[in-house]
Amino acid sequence: MPEAEVGPRTLTVVRQEESLGAAEDLDFALELLQRVKAGDAGPTLRLYRPAPTVAFGQRDTHLPGFDAAARACRELGFEPLVRKAGGRAAAYHKGTLVIDHVEPHADAIVGAKGRFSFFGKLLAEALRHAGVDAAVGEIPGEYCPGEFSVHGQDPQVPQHWIKLIGTAQRVVSGGWLFSSVIVVENSAPIRAVLEASYAALGLEWDPATAGAVNDLVPYLDVDAIEASVIDTYARYAQLSYADFASLRS
Numbered sequence: 001m002p003e004a005e006v007g008p009r010t011l012t013v014v015r016q017e018e019s020l021g022a023a024e025d026l027d028f029a030l031e032l033l034q035r036v037k038a039g040d041a042g043p044t045l046r047l048y049r050p051a052p053t054v055a056f057g058q059r060d061t062h063l064p065g066f067d068a069a070a071r072a073c074r075e076l077g078f079e080p081l082v083r084k085a086g087g088r089a090a091a092y093h094k095g096t097l098v099i100d101h102v103e104p105h106a107d108a109i110v111g112a113k114g115r116f117s118f119f120g121k122l123l124a125e126a127l128r129h130a131g132v133d134a135a136v137g138e139i140p141g142e143y144c145p146g147e148f149s150v151h152g153q154d155p156q157v158p159q160h161w162i163k164l165i166g167t168a169q170r171v172v173s174g175g176w177l178f179s180s181v182i183v184v185e186n187s188a189p190i191r192a193v194l195e196a197s198y199a200a201l202g203l204e205w206d207p208a209t210a211g212a213v214n215d216l217v218p219y220l221d222v223d224a225i226e227a228s229v230i231d232t233y234a235r236y237a238q239l240s241y242a243d244f245a246s247l248r249s
Contacts, residue, residue: 011101011237013230016048016244019094022079025050029100029177030084030170032247036102037174041247045233046100047226052078052093052189054197057144060089069200076193083168088144088203090166091193095185095212097222099123099229101178108176112169115178120148123165123180126232127152130224131217132164139163141206143194151209152216162211182229184222187212 019025025048035041054073060066061082069089070080078091092098101119105111120136127134133153138145142163150165163183170177183190191210198205214220233239 010240011043011045011233013045013047013233013239013241014244014247015226016046019048019051022051022053023081025053025098026055026081026083029102029179032100033102033170033172033175033177036104037172039104041102043103043237044101044247045239046102046244046247047229048098049094049222050092050096050098052091054078054080054089054091054193055083056080056089056197057087058082058084059087060201063201063203065200065202069197072196072200073193076189076196078189078193084170087146087168089194089197089201090144090181091190091197092181092183093186093189095183095187095222096190097182097184097226097229099180099182101180102175104175106174108171108174112171112176115169115176116146116148116167119178119180120150120165120167122232122236123167123182123229124150126229127164127182127213127225129232130213130220130228132213132220133216134164139209141204142209143198143205152211152213154216160208162215163209164211164213182213182225183211184213184220184225187215 073080124134139161151161152164154160165182167180
């Protein structure tokens with residue numbers, strides 16, 4: 001955890017085996033944040049594979065092409081949603097791994113930027129541990145650009161970097177939610193829906209920056225990346241495990 005937040009607490013890992021539905025998955029993350037804030041849940045790491053979704057940022061909804069972008073998503077089999085945190089549109093499906101990390105914190109806003117840096121480095125380390133040449137930092141032309149995106153280098157074409165992980169954060173009085181999306185498999189549908197969405201929104205980007213972990217290291221899949229993420233987290237916190245049903249009771 002970030003230095004100021006290190007403590008003798010346990011982080012509970014919860015694997016959600018099935019998507020609740022695109023909108024429900026996003027809403028549940030916010031519900032979990034409220035539980036943590038209220039003291040009804042402790043530090044939790046929720047991992048799941050989402051239904052096909054394009055999560056638009058709040059700024060996207062103010063662009064004249066937003067309705068057309070949403071229609072394009074539906075035509076390509078992705079549900080368009082507007083998220084509370086994050087920048088521009090990002091796409092994900094069952095070939096991605098979503099990580100929702102929630103923790104109580106008396107003054108969560110103070111460490112917000114430090115969390116972006118820390119967890120970006122942690123997730124890049126997890127990818128490297130799995131065999132991906134990964135680093136933190138925005139690459140030119142990436143979709144939903146961010147200073148702390150995680151990208152990977154193509155071993156066959158070293159000058160080609162692709163975005164692999166996008167992160168977003170929601171901070172409330174009494175707690176924080178840090179969400180990460182790792183694109184692991186089947187990048188073609190994600191690239192296609194982003195091309196259609198960004199074209200409708202009138203936003204420029206480079207489709208070559210959209211890819212997946214197994215575009216770089218073909219033998220890797222979501223299970224392997226999930227295992228590497230959990231293994232990397234275990235170096236920074238004591239982990240325990242719980243069933244997803246325990247969060248819904």
